[in-house]
Amino acid sequence: MGTLENGFMAILAGAGPMGLGAIDYAVHGPKPPKVLVVTDINQERLDRAASIYTQEDAKKHGVDLYYVNTANIDNVENYLLSFTNGRxxxxxxxxxxxxxxxxxxxxxxxxDGCLNFFAGPSDPNFSALLNFYNVHYNSTHVVGTSGGNTDDMIEALDLMAKGIVNPAAMITHIGGLNCVAQTTLNLPKIPGREKAYIHKH
Known part of the structure; x- marks a missing residue:
């Protein structure tokens, strides 16, 4: 059913490439939230996100957008809940x-809140505590996102073609196939986000 239109949304660790895409879709997509809080622990990434998806632009779409560096906040849970008046x-x-x-x-x-676990763990034993009292009595639920289906791809291409979302923010490096080996060997040393390779016939 998708996200709740005019609701409260949080994107945790959301200033990376996929997070940028999520911010774009949340603000410019068909069901924008009323409040969107994006967190990260890297101020440089947050600043970049805030320069691309500005509070002013979000406001034009009816979204109150906030960027929060949680690195030095004592009680992150209470701080984030304050954006929803504790709701x-x-x-x-x-x-x-x-x-x-x-x-x-x-x-x-x-x-009735939905936790969407978008991040793909490499550890097959990755686990976390989940409040099952809330699952039972408060109808909270969890979904995992590990890629889309054909309908999702068609929707994404349609949104891009109409200029509603712009995936360019997720890419910081573009190179030809001749760059693949060198880039792969040096990934930890190369700053930026996603790397795109273009092959010309």
Whole structure:
């Protein structure tokens, strides 16, 4: 059914490439939230995100957009809940496979809230605590996103073609196929986000 239109949304660890795409879709997509809070622990990434998806532009689409560096906040749970007046978030997206982040997402869910675990862990035993009292009595639920289907791809291409979303923000490097080997060998040393390779016939 998608996210709750005019609801409260949080994107945790959301200033990376996939998070940028989520911000774009949340603000410019068909069902924007009323409040969108994006967190990260890297101020440089947050500043870049804020320069691309500005609060002013979000406001034009009816979204109150906030960027939060949680690195030095003592009680992150209470701080984030303050954006909802203690009500909780209807949709919480987790963009990093970190146990504490998943557990934080669970704690800030509103009644009938949805935790969307977008980050793909490499550890097959990755686990986190989940409040099953809230699952039973508050109807909270968890979904995992590991890619889309054909309909999702068609929708994404349609949104791009209409200029509603722009995936360019997710890419910081573009090179030809001759760059693939060198880039792969030096990935940890290369700053930026996604790397795109273009092959010309």
């Amino acid at each position: 909780g978030f209807d949709d919480v997206f987790v963009f990093a496979p970190v146990r504490e982040l998943v557990e934080l997402a669970d704690k800030i869910l509103a009644r």
